[in-house]
Amino acid sequence: xxxxxxxxxxxxxxxxxxxxxxxxxxxxxxxxxxxxxxxxxxxxxxxxxxxxxxxxxxxxxxxxxxxxxxxxxxxxxxxxxxxxxxxxxxxxxxxxxxxxxxxxxxxxxxxxxxxxxxxxxxxxxxxxxxxxxxxxxxxxxxxxxxxxxxxx
Amino acid sequence: xxxxxxxxxxxxxxxxxxxxxxxxxxxxxxxxxxxxxxxxxxxxxxxxxxxxxxxxxxxxxxxxxxxxxxxxxxxxxxxxxxxxxxxxxxxxxxxxxxxxxxxxxxxxxxx
Ligand SMILES: Nc1ncnc2c1ncn2[C@@H]1O[C@H](COP(=O)(O)OP(=O)(O)O)[C@@H](O)[C@H]1O
Ligand SMILES: [Mg+2]
Numbered sequence: 001x002x003x004x005x006x007x008x009x010x011x012x013x014x015x016x017x018x019x020x021x022x023x024x025x026x027x028x029x030x031x032x033x034x035x036x037x038x039x040x041x042x043x044x045x046x047x048x049x050x051x052x053x054x055x056x057x058x059x060x061x062x063x064x065x066x067x068x069x070x071x072x073x074x075x076x077x078x079x080x081x082x083x084x085x086x087x088x089x090x091x092x093x094x095x096x097x098x099x100x101x102x103x104x105x106x107x108x109x110x111x112x113x114x115x116x117x118x119x120x121x122x123x124x125x126x127x128x129x130x131x132x133x134x135x136x137x138x139x140x141x142x143x144x145x146x147x148x149x150x151x152x
Numbered sequence: 153x154x155x156x157x158x159x160x161x162x163x164x165x166x167x168x169x170x171x172x173x174x175x176x177x178x179x180x181x182x183x184x185x186x187x188x189x190x191x192x193x194x195x196x197x198x199x200x201x202x203x204x205x206x207x208x209x210x211x212x213x214x215x216x217x218x219x220x221x222x223x224x225x226x227x228x229x230x231x232x233x234x235x236x237x238x239x240x241x242x243x244x245x246x247x248x249x250x251x252x253x254x255x256x257x258x259x260x261x262x263x
Contacts, residue, residue, distance in 0.1 A: 028231055031210030038214060048195075055214045056191050063186075116203040121187035129191070 015079040016040070022062060022089075024071035027115065033074050034059040037085075040078070046151065054083050054149045057130040060122040061087040061145050067112050068092070069143060085130075085147045093139040101127065153177045153261045155219055155242050158198065163256050164221060164244035167228055171240030175218050177261065180254035186211050193217050200254045204228035209235050221246065223253040 018040070020033035038055045058074075065072050069091020077084040094100050101123050108118030127133050130147035137143040156173035159166055178196035183189045184203050193199055193215035200221045201208060209232060212220060219242040222228055228236075228243060236243050246253050 028206050028235075030207060031214065035210065035213055059190055059210070059214055060187065115205055115207055116184055116186040116189075116201075117207070119185040119187040121185070121191075125187055125191050 015077055018076040018078070020074040020076075022065045022071045022074060022087075024069070025066060026071075027066065030063055030066045031059055033076075034062050037076055037078075037083075041083070044078070050083075050149060050151060053129040053131075054085070057126045057133075057147050057149065058085050058087075060125045061085065061147065063117060064122050064145075065089045065091070067108060067117055072142065081151055082131075083149045083151065085149075086144065087146075088142065088144040090142045093141055093143055094135070094137045095139065097135055097137065158219070158244070158257065158260065159242070161260050163260065164246040164248075164253070167222070167243040167245050168233065168236045168241065170219065170236075170242035173242065177218050177257070179261070180221075180257040181217070182250050182254050190215060198254075198257045200250050200257075202226040202250070204232055206232045206235055208232065209239065209241060212241060213239070218242070219244065221253050221257070223248055223250040 034055055037058060038051055041051045041054060065087060069089035072089030075086040099105055103124045104120040106118045106120035112118055126147060131150045132148040134146045155175050155177060158177060176196050177198045178194055180200055181193050181197035182200045184201050186207060189211050195216040197217045198219050198221055199217040200223050202224050204222050204226050208220060222245040225247045
């Protein structure tokens with residue numbers, strides 16, 4: 001364990017729960033939930049490299065809720081050992097998770113690509129930068145992505 | 153090199169002067185695909201892009217880049233400009249292509 005992290009253990013004795021509503025197709029607010037979590041982690045003195053991991057993983061998940069699903073809810077629990085992110089949407093579900101996880105695979109339409117999205121790197125980034133990731137999906141119902149980033 | 157040095161160098165048009173012009177510019181970084189920018193933009197980078205929408209600003213704040221340089225006279229849309237103003241983010245624009253824009257920053261930094 002790194003020294004600069006020891007302090008956080010003392011400050012963070014409780015869990016902090018944060019809830020965000022993500023609205024569909026609202027690009028003006030996309031990334032706000034991730035920015036807010038980043039800000040909170042920074043205030044808590046969490047190591048910058050850990051904050052980067054959370055920011056990347058959560059931003060990609062948040063964007064996917066906006067561009068591929070009809071929005072949804074994000075629930076974040078920060079405890080002394082980990083950041084737990086649960087992103088639940090009411091979208092179309094993912095037909096082939098293995099395919100969706102492939103780097104470069106994207107079903108994003110042209111108007112979304114024109115904004116800089118649709119590199120097909122979102123899910124691979126989420127997998128890479130989180131320490132644990134789980135996807136539950138049901139066609140026509142929605143998708144829930146759960147990710148953990150360990151704080152030690 | 154600080155943001156204010158890049159402003160004073162008059163290489164680019166200043167679309168918005170941010171609140172922290174004393175911030176250090178570490179290096180130029182060029183990218184337009186936001187997923188790649190998100191994971192690769194170095195902290196403090198002068199980010200050269202042709203993407204001028206609100207998402208550019210979200211990625212800037214999540215990656216701690218120092219400023220945005222819109223190359224190729226790319227459009228910076230109205231919601232993005234408003235957000236840059238309210239969040240105090242420095243945005244430049246230039247008719248130079250992406251590589252030449254980054255090179256200009258690089259050369260100024262190494263002067
Ligand atoms: N929450 C989601 N709901 C439905 N489909 C999704 C969701 N997230 C990802 N997908 C599907 O997986 C593909 C790959 O996702 P991702 O790697 O993030 O790339 P991109 O978002 O650039 O398309 C998407 O194009 C989409 O088809
Ligand atoms: Mg994505």
